[in-house]
Amino acid sequence: MDAFVNWFRSQNGFFDADSMDLTTFFGHGRGAMALRDISEGHTLFTIPREITLSTRTSSLPGLLGRGAWNEFGLGRGWVGLILCMMWEESQGSQSKWSGYMSSLPTAFDTPMFWNDGDLQELQGTAVVDKIGRDEAERDYHEKLIPAIKSRADLFPAESISQFYTLERYHIMGSLILSRSFHVERWNSVGDEEDAAHENEQKYHANSMDVDDEAQSIAVDQDTLLGGEDDVVEDTLADQEADEEDVENSADVAMVPMADLLNARFESENAKLFYEERDLKMVTTRPIKVGEQIWNTYGDPPNSDLLRRYGHVDLVPLRQPLTGEGNPGDIVEIRADLVVSVASQTVAEDLQARVDWWLEEADDDTFVILTDCQLPNELVSFVRLLFLSQQEWEKTRAKSKLPKPKVDSVVLSVVMQVLERRLREYPTTIEVDEALLAPGTVDSLSLNKKHAVIVRLGEKRILCGTLQETRKLHEQMSPATQGNRDKKRARENNTESGRGKRAKR
Numbered sequence: 217m218d219a220f221v222n223w224f225r226s227q228n229g230f231f232d233a234d235s236m237d238l239t240t241f242f243g244h245g246r247g248a249m250a251l252r253d254i255s256e257g258h259t260l261f262t263i264p265r266e267i268t269l270s271t272r273t274s275s276l277p278g279l280l281g282r283g284a285w286n287e288f289g290l291g292r293g294w295v296g297l298i299l300c301m302m303w304e305e306s307q308g309s310q311s312k313w314s315g316y317m318s319s320l321p322t323a324f325d326t327p328m329f330w331n332d333g334d335l336q337e338l339q340g341t342a343v344v345d346k347i348g349r350d351e352a353e354r355d356y357h358e359k360l361i362p363a364i365k366s367r368a369d370l371f372p373a374e375s376i377s378q379f380y381t382l383e384r385y386h387i388m389g390s391l392i393l394s395r396s397f398h399v400e401r402w403n404s405v406g407d408e409e410d411a412a413h414e415n416e417q418k419y420h421a422n423s424m425d426v427d428d429e430a431q432s433i434a435v436d437q438d439t440l441l442g443g444e445d446d447v448v449e450d451t452l453a454d455q456e457a458d459e460e461d462v463e464n465s466a467d468v469a470m471v472p473m474a475d476l477l478n479a480r481f482e483s484e485n486a487k488l489f490y491e492e493r494d495l496k497m498v499t500t501r502p503i504k505v506g507e508q509i510w511n512t513y514g515d516p517p518n519s520d521l522l523r524r525y526g527h528v529d530l531v532p533l534r535q536p537l538t539g540e541g542n543p544g545d546i547v548e549i550r551a552d553l554v555v556s557v558a559s560q561t562v563a564e565d566l567q568a569r570v571d572w573w574l575e576e577a578d579d580d581t582f583v584i585l586t587d588c589q590l591p592n593e594l595v596s597f598v599r600l601l602f603l604s605q606q607e608w609e610k611t612r613a614k615s616k617l618p619k620p621k622v623d624s625v626v627l628s629v630v631m632q633v634l635e636r637r638l639r640e641y642p643t644t645i646e647v648d649e650a651l652l653a654p655g656t657v658d659s660l661s662l663n664k665k666h667a668v669i670v671r672l673g674e675k676r677i678l679c680g681t682l683q684e685t686r687k688l689h690e691q692m693s694p695a696t697q698g699n700r701d702k703k704r705a706r707e708n709n710t711e712s713g714r715g716k717r718a719k720r
């Protein structure tokens with residue numbers, strides 16, 4: 217750690233060694249600890265923008281040239297940044313980032329590196345379909361390899377087996393996934409005041425995928441870096457982002473020192489802020505001596521934490537759930553599961569309705585949170601599937617989604633959907649709870665323990681929602697309704713009797 221701090225200081229980074237220390241926390245890897253009571257608004261460290269590592273700051277895009285960068289598709293997605301990181305690593309001590317690169321981890325607990333047996337344990341969860349190994353490898357073979365093969369002067373044959381292997385590619389991708397920040401272009405000094413209220417790190421759902429990135433700070437690299445190389449990449453990536461309205465891949469940046477902070481659900485006490493020339497990690501709450509200094513990763517569900525970072529959060533859950541888990545958990549219900557359940561009852565061909573829904577609502581997945589409430593979109597979708605032919609034609613003509621109003625038909629379909637969704641996991645909730653019980657949990661491998669925590673979190677939401685739905689269904693069933701009507705009538709009689717008595 218000393219070598220890294222020395223490198224950081226040699227690059228004009230400021231580090232308040234009286235207030236914080238970099239140390240190892242059990243189960244969290246490295247992190248930062250307060251060495252004294254620190255007040256809110258205190259700057260813990262300052263990172264000059266030129267030592268953030270991105271396709272704007274690396275010299276590689278300039279050396280390869282704008283045309284080639286574009287031709288090989290390196291301005292889209294993370295492949296360009298991955299190549300820059302590989303390139304900088306291959307430059308050894310010649311690279312400005314050598315002291316940083318050598319401090320980065322090379323092993324990860326993320327499912328990207330799990331064996332098939334461990335991956336089986338995640339069946340049914342939102343993780344499996346999102347690992348994206350095949351897509352990543354396609355970029356390696358179709359973009360990165362052709363680019364390096366085209367320039368033996370920049371990528372000598374003997375360096376390829378050391379620095380440009382598929383294994384190194386996955387390691388760099390995982391570093392971006394778990395540690396990158398979103399650093400936007402600085403909008404010129406004149407915009408500084410306007411931007412003042414927005415000048416803190418923003419977090420998005422998924423740092424590593426191009427369409428849902430992680431933490432973010434607005435930065436103008438042009439002002440600070442202004443070299444030819446930057447112009448090359450900037451222009452390219454910016455053009456692409458404008459054209460496609462996707463994240464500008466040039467905004468994805470590795471930020472030394474800031475990426476050493478851990479995070480835990482709703483524990484953030486420090487955040488990254490930008491200024492014209494520097495990024496600053498500033499405390500957002502008072503921190504007591506000995507406490508860990510936490511950044512935020514946006515409090516994602518455990519499925520995303522595991523997929524991107526290789527860990528999960530376990531804190532007390534909130535009503536209606538009990539026990540420990542991640543209050544940010546979610547469970548996803550695919551629209552096709554709902555259609556499959558509805559098709560058992562509905563005679564009409566549902567395809568036209570489904571296509572219309574996808575056009576109008578653009579939602580093929582429904583998300584339930586830990587409050588266990590039915591999402592309006594799910595209710596609206598079920599209603600759509602059960603409309604009579606005449607109602608459906610009217611709905612389509614009006615281009616208006618059905619109102620998310622529950623009735624006993626909707627609830628009964630939802631209950632079947634939830635039950636079927638629960639059966640997609642390899643185990644029951646009871647089995648998972650037993651696996652995580654004291655005495656048993658220690659015998660699980662880390663991967664298996666993480667998988668069980670993720671799937672149990674999702675199942676608890678499903679069971680909680682099923683319970684709530686059953687209650688509601690019960691209240692709406694004709695028998696209960698009849699009893700309730702009778703009861704209400706009795707109460708009304710009593711009420712009116714009381715009223716009369718009161719009047720007297």
Ligand SMILES: C[S@@+](CC[C@H](N)C(=O)[O-])C[C@H]1O[C@@H](n2cnc3c(N)ncnc32)[C@H](O)[C@@H]1O
Nearest residue numbers: 243244245246394475476477478479480525527
């Ligand atoms: C941005 S880095 C933080 C620094 C990292 N601990 C290190 O040693 O370099 C993110 C990684 O830290 C670890 N981490 C962060 N928060 C954690 C937590 N609450 N529990 C366990 N591990 C955590 C995970 O391995 C994650 O991939």
